[in-house]
Amino acid sequence: MNEKVRCLIIGSGPAGYTAAIYASRANLSPVLYEGMQPGGQLTTTNEVENFPGYPEGITGPELMVDLKKQAERFGADIRFGHATATDLSSAPYKVTIDGEKVIETDTLIISTGATAKYLGIPDETKYSGSGVSACATCDGFFYRNLKVAVVGGGDTACEEAIYLSGLASKVYMIVRKPFLRASKIMQERVFKNPKIEVLFEHETVGLTGERVVQGANLVKRRGQSDEEQRHIEIDGFFLAIGHQPNSDIFKPWVETDEVGYIKTIPGTPRTNVPGVFAAGDVADPHYRQAITAAGTGCQAAIEAERYLAL
Numbered sequence: 001m002n003e004k005v006r007c008l009i010i011g012s013g014p015a016g017y018t019a020a021i022y023a024s025r026a027n028l029s030p031v032l033y034e035g036m037q038p039g040g041q042l043t044t045t046n047e048v049e050n051f052p053g054y055p056e057g058i059t060g061p062e063l064m065v066d067l068k069k070q071a072e073r074f075g076a077d078i079r080f081g082h083a084t085a086t087d088l089s090s091a092p093y094k095v096t097i098d099g100e101k102v103i104e105t106d107t108l109i110i111s112t113g114a115t116a117k118y119l120g121i122p123d124e125t126k127y128s129g130s131g132v133s134a135c136a137t138c139d140g141f142f143y144r145n146l147k148v149a150v151v152g153g154g155d156t157a158c159e160e161a162i163y164l165s166g167l168a169s170k171v172y173m174i175v176r177k178p179f180l181r182a183s184k185i186m187q188e189r190v191f192k193n194p195k196i197e198v199l200f201e202h203e204t205v206g207l208t209g210e211r212v213v214q215g216a217n218l219v220k221r222r223g224q225s226d227e228e229q230r231h232i233e234i235d236g237f238f239l240a241i242g243h244q245p246n247s248d249i250f251k252p253w254v255e256t257d258e259v260g261y262i263k264t265i266p267g268t269p270r271t272n273v274p275g276v277f278a279a280g281d282v283a284d285p286h287y288r289q290a291i292t293a294a295g296t297g298c299q300a301a302i303e304a305e306r307y308l309a310l
């Protein structure tokens with residue numbers, strides 16, 4: 001028989017755990033499935049310096065452990081498991097976990113976050129796990145005193161490059177535009193770091209190496225009259241070019257934008273399906289911060305409580 005709950009939360013980043021804290025304190029007896037990456041993207045971050053309440057900063061994994069403990073303290077039922085299918089055609093809504101168990105729920109909070117993007121060149125797959133990574137904090141340790149490259153010019157790329165500069169002997173940043181998109185403070189940290197060399201207007205066309213990455217083929221000002229080829233010797237190739245929202249299993253029912261971000265009624269976490277709410281990065285193409293995710297998780301739980309009281 002299917003299990004029936006009042007409030008189901010899918011995803012375990014700051015949005016999901018905050019929703020669980022609020023929903024359990026409101027006696028909704030929420031069940032939360034953690035998904036493939038318990039703790040979400042912040043578990044792959046090193047130092048979080050901008051989450052209010054931590055004047056000295058806190059590591060991403062520690063912050064997520066604290067949020068989980070706080071939700072469990074109020075009785076949230078937090079489980080291992082990954083949502084694999086949904087039927088949101090009518091309430092109670094049905095969510096399949098790990099292809100087997102079906103949970104029926106009166107309200108659903110989608111907080112499945114977003115996943116790192118890749119360039120799409122075949123060599124990324126060829127060298128996957130052999131020099132190609134999308135997480136410096138996870139894999140940087142393997143590149144002590146070696147040369148690495150980070151692709152991207154946003155805050156994530158800067159953060160990864162700075163982190164890697166503490167381990168590697170040299171860090172290239174491969175940036176396709178003539179400027180960084182990152183915040184000023186991150187740009188300053190990158191520019192004054194002697195180990196980081198920023199290669200503006202460069203694109204990666206291929207990776208080289210016997211079995212493992214040993215180099216990258218780059219093109220400067222691709223397609224222009226002064227186009228230049230360049231080869232750099234590197235041992236690690238880190239992607240930091242943004243994320244894709246994890247919304248696929250909800251798309252048949254819930255409206256998304258062209259990228260896949262779930263559309264919510266502005267200023268609320270309400271989707272087009274009554275009783276189904278979206279919180280955190282899966283619905284946020286603009287801010288994508290731990291604190292904004294936590295804020296929308298709170299809103300989603302309050303909305304679920306009000307919906308159930310109607």
Ligand code: NDP
Nearest residue numbers: 119152153154155156157159176177181240241242287288
């Ligand atoms: P962003 O979307 O901000 O930046 C992505 C970067 O990757 C851009 O420089 C972009 O180039 C580049 N890029 C995208 N696709 C390609 C491609 N195919 N080839 C080459 N380069 C590519 O993503 P981030 O992950 O950096 O940041 C996401 C959000 O999270 C932002 O709002 C950021 O501020 C925030 N953030 C905040 C942090 C903090 O405050 N501590 C830490 C990390 C992230 P282009 O500029 O040309 O589009």
